Amino acid sequence: MKALTDRLPAFSLFAAxxxxxxxxxxxxAPKYYADTYGVSLTALGAVLFGLRLFDVVQDPVLGWxxxxxxxxxxxAITLTAVVLALAMIGLFAVAPPIAPIWWFxxxxxxxxxxxxxxTINFYAQGISKAGNAAGGHVRLAAWRESGALLGVCIAAVxxxxxxxxxxxxFAVFAIGxxxxxxxxxxxxxxxxxxxxxxxxxxxxxxxxxxxxxxxxVLALVNATPLAVSSTLFLFYVESRLGAPxxxxxxxxxxxxxxxxxxxxxxxxxxxxxxxRVLLAAxxxxxxxxxxxLTLSMGDVIPxxxxxxxxxxxxxxxxxxxxxxxxKRMAAISPTGGQGFGxxxxxxxxxxxxxxxxxxPLLERSGFTAGATDLPDTALTTLTVLYALVPxxxxxxxxxxxxxxxxxx
Numbered sequence: 068m069k070a071l072t073d074r075l076p077a078f079s080l081f082a083a084x085x086x087x088x089x090x091x092x093x094x095x096a097p098k099y100y101a102d103t104y105g106v107s108l109t110a111l112g113a114v115l116f117g118l119r120l121f122d123v124v125q126d127p128v129l130g131w132x133x134x135x136x137x138x139x140x141x142x143a144i145t146l147t148a149v150v151l152a153l154a155m156i157g158l159f160a161v162a163p164p165i166a167p168i169w170w171f172x173x174x175x176x177x178x179x180x181x182x183x184x185x186t187i188n189f190y191a192q193g194i195s196k197a198g199n200a201a202g203g204h205v206r207l208a209a210w211r212e213s214g215a216l217l218g219v220c221i222a223a224v225x226x227x228x229x230x231x232x233x234x235x236x237f238a239v240f241a242i243g244x245x246x247x248x249x250x251x252x253x254x255x256x257x258x259x260x261x262x263x264x265x266x267x268x269x270x271x272x273x274x275x276x277x278x279x280x281x282x283x284v285l286a287l288v289n290a291t292p293l294a295v296s297s298t299l300f301l302f303y304v305e306s307r308l309g310a311p312x313x314x315x316x317x318x319x320x321x322x323x324x325x326x327x328x329x330x331x332x333x334x335x336x337x338x339x340x341x342x343r344v345l346l347a348a349x350x351x352x353x354x355x356x357x358x359x360l361t362l363s364m365g366d367v368i369p370x371x372x373x374x375x376x377x378x379x380x381x382x383x384x385x386x387x388x389x390x391x392x393x394k395r396m397a398a399i400s401p402t403g404g405q406g407f408g409x410x411x412x413x414x415x416x417x418x419x420x421x422x423x424x425x426x427p428l429l430e431r432s433g434f435t436a437g438a439t440d441l442p443d444t445a446l447t448t449l450t451v452l453y454a455l456v457p458x459x460x461x462x463x464x465x466x467x468x469x470x471x472x473x474x475x
Contacts (some may be wrong), residue, residue, distance in 0.1 A: 077254040078207065079214025081189060084251045086215035087222035087244060088151055088182050093418050094297050094318070095226060096158065096175065097426065099237060101436050104167035108436065112426035114172045118179060119419030122412050129184045130408020133191055141259045144188055147181045148252035152245035154178035160238035183411050190407040192258060193393060208390035209333035216326030216382065220319050227315025272399070273406050279395050281471045286388055287413045289464040292352065292457030293381055294417035298425060299453045302434070306441055307449050309364045317367075317374050324378030325385065332383040341387045346468060348383030351376060353461045359454035425452050 097115075100106045136143055154177035163170035193207055225243070229236030273279050300318065305311045335344045355377040362370055389410070396406040432448035434441060 074258065075207065075210040076214075077251075077258060078189075078193070078211050079217075080251045081255045082211045082215040083218025083221070084148075084151075084244075084248050085182065085186055085189065086218040087247075088155065088178060089219075092158075092175070092178070093294070093422070094223065094300055095237070096171070097298070097422070098301050098436060099159070100167060100171050104163065106168050106171065108426040108430045110168050111171065112422040112424075114168065114175070116419045116423030118172070118176055119416050119423075121176070122179075122183065122415055122419075125180065126183050126187070126408045126412035126415075128408075129180075130187050130191075130406070130411075133184070133187050133408070136188075140188075141256055144185065144259050145252050145256065147184050148248055150177060151181035151185065152248040154181060155241045155244050155248075159241040160235070179415070183408075183415070186411050187407045188259070190389065190393070190410065206333070208386050208393070209330050212382070212386040212389070213326055213329045215385065216322055216329060220322040220326060223318035223322055224315045227318075273396075273409060276395070276399050278471065279392070279399060279406070281467065282388075282392050282395060283409055283413050285464060285467045285471060286392070286410065287417060288460055288467060289349070289384060289388065290414050291417040291420060292356070292460050293384065294421040295425060295457050295460075296356075296377070296453060298418070298421040299429070299449065302429070302436065303449060303453045304370075306434070306438070307364070307446055307453070308362065308367060308370055310367045313367055317371060320371055321374040321378040321381075324375045325382040328379040328382035329386045332386050336387055336390075341391050342468065342471075345383055345387045345391075346465060348380045348387075349461050349465050349468070352380035353458050353465075355380070356454050356458040356461065360450065362450075425456075428452065 093115075097108065097111045100111060101108055154174050157174040158171070158178060161174075165173075193211065222240075222244070226236050226240045229239055233239050274283075301314050304314045304317055332344060332348065355373050359370070359373055362373075392406070392410055399406075429445070429448060429452065432442075432445045434445040434449060
């Protein structure tokens with residue numbers, strides 16, 4: 068019951084909301100707007116990339132604001148949670164009152180601005196929370212990321228489960244998300260405590276630290292495979308495996324494996340060290356992505372096994388990487404806002420890369436969402452982008468991690 072005393076379930080619930088507003092939106096939103104409103108994949112990719120360019124300025128500013136919030140911190144964060152809920156409703160539950168591509172850009176900008184501000188404050192608050200709770204950063208990360216992964220599972224499957232059950236499945240999802248967001252904000256209210264008076268950190272000081280700098284580069288490279296596979300997942304299952312209708316079940320399998328494996332990775336890290344455990348997980352990820360290259364039409368069961376294995380490796384990434392970075396921030400930037408502003412920017416930039424590079428490449432190869440007579444070049448391109456690109460990036464991440472001296 069120590070976890071209840073430390074109020075760690077509140078962190079899990081809030082993490083579930085943030086994860087539900089993040090990755091699943093990149094999975095569903097482009098396909099939803101392409102299928103429902105006929106918006107081109109290239110245009111959607113351009114909007115998402117433009118938003119990430121905006122984040123280059125926005126996220127450090129939000130980190131700066133986070134470190135200076137004191138008196139009105141609880142109110143500011145709660146109001147931002149309301150903005151997050153309303154933006155999700157606008158994205159999926161409101162018919163675009165203007166051109167769909169512009170409405171997509173407007174609502175998703177509001178959604179991800181709120182997401183960024185909440186994420187930065189959430190992870191920064193975790194630095195002081197971990198310092199006061201038994202088990203420190205790894206224990207808090209296990210609760211936080213397990214909640215995040217369960218949130219991803221739920222957000223990933225609900226829209227597909229609701230298809231055929233209700234007339235507007237994405238609208239129902241958006242409204243349900245808004246309700247859960249308000250509940251999570253209520254339970255997290257007592258946690259938004261001002262940290263002890265400390266000099267706000269500077270971005271240049273964080274970037275001047277060789278370990279923090281290397282961890283940020285590692286996060287960029289290591290998170291990109293997940294961004295790539297998430298962006299292309301629905302297209303791969305529908306068009307390469309020829310298994311429309313299986314997307315929801317396979318997504319749940321993937322993220323459920325990640326959520327269930329998270330406590331195990333956390334326990335292994337406490338025994339063997341984060342670095343060695345993360346290297347083992349990266350190696351398993353390469354093996355699973357590599358096997359995906361051998362699949363053909365109808366190979367749903369082998370792909371389900373791959374979803375379990377690769378999902379488990381994501382559990383390691385999402386549990387250990389933030390814990391490693393939080394440890395470093397505790398040493399060089401205890402206030403945490405600026406550091407996690409950079410962390411948020413790096414992780415979101417991976418999704419921008421996937422959107423702006425992969426979606427146009429896929430479209431130029433002759434790929435059309437929902438088409439049943441795709442040319443071989445389109446299917447080959449889809450397979451290479453989905454499986455080979457992540458494998459190569461994971462190899463690079465292994466090299467970076469080996470070269471990073473975390474003991475300093």
